[in-house]
Amino acid sequence: xxxxxxxxxxxxxxxxxxxxxxxxxxxxxxxxxxxxxxxxxxxxxxxxxxxxxxxxxxxxxxxxxxxxxxxxxxxxxxxxxxxxxxxxxxxxxxxxxxxxxxxxxxxxxxxxxxxxxxxxxxxxxxxxxxxxxxxxxxxxxxxxxxxxxxxxxxxxxxxxxxxxxxxxxxxxxxxxxxxxxxxxxxxxxxxxxxxxxxxxxxxxxxxxxxxxxxxxxxxxxxxxxxxxxxxxxxxxxxxxxxxxxxxxxxxxxxxxxxxxxxxxxxxxxxxxxxxxxxxxxxxxxxxxxxxxxxxxxx
Numbered sequence: 001x002x003x004x005x006x007x008x009x010x011x012x013x014x015x016x017x018x019x020x021x022x023x024x025x026x027x028x029x030x031x032x033x034x035x036x037x038x039x040x041x042x043x044x045x046x047x048x049x050x051x052x053x054x055x056x057x058x059x060x061x062x063x064x065x066x067x068x069x070x071x072x073x074x075x076x077x078x079x080x081x082x083x084x085x086x087x088x089x090x091x092x093x094x095x096x097x098x099x100x101x102x103x104x105x106x107x108x109x110x111x112x113x114x115x116x117x118x119x120x121x122x123x124x125x126x127x128x129x130x131x132x133x134x135x136x137x138x139x140x141x142x143x144x145x146x147x148x149x150x151x152x153x154x155x156x157x158x159x160x161x162x163x164x165x166x167x168x169x170x171x172x173x174x175x176x177x178x179x180x181x182x183x184x185x186x187x188x189x190x191x192x193x194x195x196x197x198x199x200x201x202x203x204x205x206x207x208x209x210x211x212x213x214x215x216x217x218x219x220x221x222x223x224x225x226x227x228x229x230x231x232x233x234x235x236x237x238x239x240x241x242x243x244x245x246x247x248x249x250x251x252x253x254x255x256x257x258x259x260x261x262x263x264x265x266x267x268x269x270x271x272x273x274x275x276x277x278x279x280x281x282x283x284x285x286x287x288x289x290x291x292x293x294x295x296x297x298x
Contacts, residue, residue, distance in 0.1 A: 009167060009190045010183075010199075013298040018186070021241055021296045023288070027278040028237035029244060030285050031230075031269065033081070033088045034156075034179065034202055035112075036249045037074065037103065038121040039095040040066055045122025046159070048213055058122075066251045070100050073254015078106055080263055084270050089281040091117040091156050091179070094143040104147055113283040115154040115179060116140050124161045133163055137173050154283050156180055156202065168192045177286035185233070185242045187289045187297055198289060198297070200243065200282045207247035212258065219261030226265035234276060243285060 023030050040047050043058045047066060081088055090112045097104055107114070118125065119140050125133050137155075145151040155170050156179040170178060171194045179202035181190060189196045204210060206229055211217040217225075226246060233244045253262050273279070289297050 018298050019296050023241055023278045028276050029234050029242050030278045030280055031244045032281050034091050034245055034247045035088045036091045037096055039093045039099055041122045069251030069254055070103055073250035076259055077250050077254050084266055087281050088112045089115050091115045093117050093120050094140040095120050097143055097147040113281040114152045115156055116144055116152040117156050118158040121158040125157045125166055126161045126163045130165050134169050137169055167197050171195055171197050198286050200286050203245050203247050208249055208252040212252050219258040223261040223265040227268050230269045
């Protein structure tokens with residue numbers, strides 16, 4: 001019999017065969033926005049290009065395009081969140097703390113939770129030796145803690161990339177949850193050599209990089225995706241407690257023509273939610289799940 005390589009971190013669990021539970025106050029759908037706040041080296045490392053589907057040689061053009069996100073886009077995105085009363089999970093490259101102090105201060109004032117996102121999105125964990133990756137995780141953690149007064153408990157690697165040992169290193173560094181495994185619409189425990197870590201759902205599909213940059217979808221396409229995802233998951237959540245997330249990058253969604261479409265989509269979600277949706281962040285979802293009786297989370 002052919003045996004394929006496997007991760008060995010979780011078993012198969014059909015969603016229809018799992019025990020059920022509720023989110024706080026009997027809500028059925030947990031909803032969070034993952035806002036990627038990133039820093040890149042100038043004309044070095046990796047990164048998206050507005051005129052290419054691949055991450056080719058770095059230029060002043062694609063550096064400046066991404067820098068627009070923290071100079072302009074993020075401020076408009078934060079204004080939108082505050083207009084609608086929405087929290088966010090900030091997926092933060094730690095070097096943002098040294099280069100964009102006003103962004104850090106705005107995040108602090110908003111009270112958003114921080115999910116560590118590596119040092120810079122110009123490097124990938126799956127290209128490193130284990131000891132180098134452990135050092136990157138430690139440096140990321142320490143710098144964020146120095147600026148925010150507490151260590152982050154959630155992790156998403158740059159470009160959602162991990163090595164074979166990333167979950168092990170995260171638990172050993174004190175992390176409790178990861179956003180790097182898009183395997184489910186519910187939180188799932190993932191095994192490591194030092195104990196389990198919780199996987200909180202994070203979208204590869206409902207992601208403005210994948211949609212608007214890599215697939216050339218318009219802002220209206222992405223708007224329709226958000227609305228359809230929300231409406232369908234709200235219906236499905238009558239049977240199962242679910243997590244819906246939207247992945248955003250200020251240099252993409254913060255462009256004015258896309259921001260207008262995003263505003264319409266988020267307004268739809270807020271208005272249609274009624275009393276059935278928990279608008280929250282990834283860290284709070286993880287904390288809630290870890291406090292549930294053993295066996296409710298697969």
